[in-house]
Every structure is written in C-alpha cells, then in structure tokens.
Amino acid sequence: MPKGELNFEEGKIIDTTSGGEWVANKDRVFEFIKIEDLEKRENVCSKIFNAAPYQEENILKFLKENSEKPLSEQWLLGKTELIEVEKSQEELSMIEDVISKMDEFIKKYKGSPVHLKQEQVHFLDSEKETKRKEAGFYAPQVQFIGIMREKNSLSENTHRVIHEVLHFQSFQTLQISDKKGRAIPRRLGLEIISDKTGKDYFTFINEAITEILTEKFEEAFLNSPIQIQKRKERRQNDKDKGIVMGYEGEVRIFKEILEEIYNRNQDRFLSTEDVFNVFAESYMTGELLEIARIFKKTYGKKSFRKIGEIK
Numbered sequence: 011m012p013k014g015e016l017n018f019e020e021g022k023i024i025d026t027t028s029g030g031e032w033v034a035n036k037d038r039v040f041e042f043i044k045i046e047d048l049e050k051r052e053n054v055c056s057k058i059f060n061a062a063p064y065q066e067e068n069i070l071k072f073l074k075e076n077s078e079k080p081l082s083e084q085w086l087l088g089k090t091e092l093i094e095v096e097k098s099q100e101e102l103s104m105i106e107d108v109i110s111k112m113d114e115f116i117k118k119y120k121g122s123p124v125h126l127k128q129e130q131v132h133f134l135d136s137e138k139e140t141k142r143k144e145a146g147f148y149a150p151q152v153q154f155i156g157i158m159r160e161k162n163s164l165s166e167n168t169h170r171v172i173h174e175v176l177h178f179q180s181f182q183t184l185q186i187s188d189k190k191g192r193a194i195p196r197r198l199g200l201e202i203i204s205d206k207t208g209k210d211y212f213t214f215i216n217e218a219i220t221e222i223l224t225e226k227f228e229e230a231f232l233n234s235p236i237q238i239q240k241r242k243e244r245r246q247n248d249k250d251k252g253i254v255m256g257y258e259g260e261v262r263i264f265k266e267i268l269e270e271i272y273n274r275n276q277d278r279f280l281s282t283e284d285v286f287n288v289f290a291e292s293y294m295t296g297e298l299l300e301i302a303r304i305f306k307k308t309y310g311k312k313s314f315r316k317i318g319e320i321k
C-alpha cells in the first residue's frame with residue numbers, strides 16, 4: 011500500500027515517508043513502494059516491478075549468476091561486436107583495489123554495497139568496437155560491467171572502472187516491460203526509466219553524480235604520489251589532444267544547480283557539498299522525495315518533472 015504520493019506533474023507532496031522507492035504510476039502520480047531491508051540486499055537489484063513472484067525469484071537468481079560469465083555467454087549482449095580481452099596482472103590488482111575500497115565509500119553515502127567480484131568487470135577491445143561510443147557501460151538487466159580498455163593507460167582504465175562500479179552499487183530496480191515482454195531497468199541511481207513513454211528522466215544528474223563520486227573516490231583512496239601524478243598527466247594529455255572529459259557538460263550544469271540550491275536555502279545547507287550529499291544519498295538509497303521537495307522550494311511547482319526531462 012502506498013503510504014503517500016507525490017504528483018509528478020504538479021510537484022505536489024501529499025505525504026512523506028521513507029525506506030523505499032517513489033515510482034510513477036500510469037497517471038504519472040508517484041506512489042511509494044516500500045522495499046524491505048534495503049540495507050541487507052544481496053542482489054544489486056532491489057525489486058522487479060510488474061513481475062509475478064516466481065518470475066521475480068527466477069530473474070534475481072539469474073542476475074546473481076549471470077554477470078560473472080564471459081561475454082560469449084551473455085545472451086543479451088551477444089549480438090554486439092564486443093570482444094572481451096584478458097586483463098593484465100596490473101589491471102587485475104587495480105580492479106581488486108577499487109572493489110576492496112568501494113564498500114566504505116558507498117556506506118559513507120548511506121548505500122548498501124553488494125559483493126562484487128573482479129570476474130564481473132569485463133574488459134573489452136576498444137579498437138575493434140566501433141558502434142559503442144561510451145568509455146564503459148553497465149547493463150543492469152544482466153548486471154554486466156563493460157570497460158572499453160584503453161591501451162597503456164592504467165589511470166584512464168581505473169577511472170572507467172570506478173565510474174561503472176559506482177553505477178553497479180547505486181540503487182536499482184527492474185520492471186517487466188509491457189512492450190518488450192522482458193526485464194528492463196526501472197531505476198538506476200537517480201535515473202527513472204518509464205516503460206510507458208520509453209523516456210528516461212534525471213539521466214544527466216545521474217551521470218554527473220557518478221562522475222563527481224568517481225573523482226572523490228580517486229582523491230580519497232588512490233592518492234599515492236604516483237597515482238596523483240599519473241592522473242595529472244592523463245588530464246593534461248586529454249586537454250592537449252582536445253579530448254572532452256566524460257560528462258563534462260552534465261557535471262557543469264549539475265554544479266550550477268547545486269550552487270543555486272545552496273544560495274536559496276542557506277538556512278538549511280552549510281555548503282554546496284552539503285547539498286551534493288543529499289543527491290548522493292538519494293543515488294544510493296533510491297529515495298527521491300527529499301530532492302523533489304528541494305526542487306519545489308528552490309524552483310517552484312512542476313520543477314521536479316522539468317529538471318527530470320533535461321537532456
């Protein structure tokens with residue numbers, strides 16, 4: 011039973027509660043769906059909507075086992091031209107290092123880390139793959155992390171691994187699509203995917219948060235003099251070559267939003283960092299109500315939806 015609702019169109023908050031997910035129903039009214047024991051989750055996917063209980067159980071079991079399998083056994087991704095490459099010893103230790111330090115980082119933002127094995131992080135041949143433009147991807151419906159491996163750049167590959175591992179550890183639910191008849195993502199961090207409209211909302215904020223968290227993780231945990239030096243070199247190298255860093259535009263706009271929220275709500279927040287933490291916690295726990303309230307107070311009615319639609 012929904013305990014409260016939030017009108018997506020009006021940005022009207024009718025009731026408040028916590029410990030679950032706000033989801034839009036067919037009338038675009040947000041309903042609160044309680045998800046029990048999020049903090050004890052064993053699977054990164056907390057719930058599958060629109061699924062019969064047996065179906066949900068089977069899919070969750072599949073997800074747990076699937077992502078460690080090699081690319082050749084991935085039914086959903088098998089049609090692409092992706093080619094898996096073996097990780098070097100150096101790359102293996104880098105992934106283990108990131109994984110071992112990530113739990114503490116996730117918990118800092120009230121997240122519930124799920125055990126991740128290095129076998130779930132797949133390195134792909136970036137030279138042979140021409141269709142995909144992104145540096146890496148995370149497919150929630152198969153729990154597959156793919157990294158386009160950049161030759162001779164451990165620093166760049168580290169950045170890509172952290173980014174995708176953060177997506178993996180963020181709040182997520184799936185839904186059985188009425189149109190496609192199979193499981194598709196429903197929530198990923200702050201992102202909302204609507205099966206009805208086929209659109210996604212808050213994608214740009216979701217990527218901006220992931221990038222900012224990636225940098226924070228690097229600064230906090232990968233801070234040996236050599237690691238700092240390598241990062242500096244990589245950034246300079248990108249700049250020289252005119253390469254735009256991942257999601258630079260998204261990060262810039264999101265930082266402007268954080269600044270604006272802070273300026274208009276100084277009675278509540280001590281800094282923009284303080285505002286960012288609210289977003290990062292929503293990214294980990296799935297709770298959107300607090301953010302909806304902040305948007306409404308800062309930008310007025312209907313702003314939650316409008317900001318959600320920014321591309």
Ligand SMILES: [Zn+2]
Pocket residue numbers: 173177217220
């Ligand atoms: Zn991303």
